[in-house]
Amino acid sequence: MTAVDLLPDPATTLAATAGAPFRFEAFDSLGAGLEAQQDLARAIGLDGGPVLLAWTAPRGLIVGRADTRLPHFEAAVARLAAEGWSVIVRRAGGSACPASAGTLQIALARAVGPRATIDGTYQELVDLLGRLFAGYGLAAEVGEKPDAFCPGRYDMSVGGRKLVGIAQHWRQIAGRATATTAATLLVEEDGAALSRIVDLFYETAGGTLRCAPEAVGSLRAALPATSLSGAALLVDIAARLEALTAG
């Protein structure tokens, strides 16, 4: 567990991310993107305030460390490779979550003081993403979607379909306690196809988790037909996130 004195507790107000440094990157590999996300906390400044990274990468399945203990994990990795999907293990918790060119990974890292809570640091990112959705005229619901892949208490859904899954990792860096909260936003993807990949992984690995294809959606599908799509939509989201964190 991590905790450290003399650092501010994360505020959970809407202004908590104001002025946070932000960057948007497209990585050549999922591994490079995940590594950058896991090292994001090293960019936290002396004030301990939040830093944000939004990134994309070629498709792959991000799994939790517990998934590596499934009886046929290696066979599942090979099976997905045959389908053109790499499998990579993340340090944050949670079960398998697909990433692709149509998903945006959004991570927020900050130093945490002794009174910081897991829920408080989740809420900080949820607030930011809630404002992002509101900017598109969408109202997001927060709560677990048990039939969707990688379900968690801070799932964000629009119209009953999950668009965001969030995980969190606490660690000490150079003697300072940090929390990195990382979201996967389904921007423009076929939820049924992603659910099939997750199911294929668990079926092959010997796991019991299964997804309902209708439980997940995409931001693009929730927007009017005349809205942006593809790379333009990803860039638009990144620009809005940067504006929201500009202070």
Add this chain to the structure above:
Amino acid sequence: MSKRYTKDHEWIEIAGDEAVFGISHYAQEQLGDVVFVELPEVGKTLEKGGEAAVVESVKAASEVYAPVSGTVTAVNEALVDNPGKVNEAPEGEGWFAKIALSDPSELDGLMDEAAYKAFVETL
């Protein structure tokens, strides 16, 4: 010797020539249902404050840090198949590892039960 605690919510207790450590009741409460524990290898040398284990709950993942320096002599293999023991008995059957201390004086810098209780009440 009674238990000692770190500000990072690990506990340690001397048992014969060894010390046993784990995470505190407060820590498991904050984490929620623990679903995965990664333990150090027996024989591994741990430095005080260095990464000793990983604990993952339904809410978050976190490293567990060595309360003091030493060499791992045993790990609680039962946690691999039953990580929920960390929730059921975090300061008992949910122990993580046993270590042979390399510098027993490091224990002096840790909180006793009363001090840790007072610390937690400030959180």
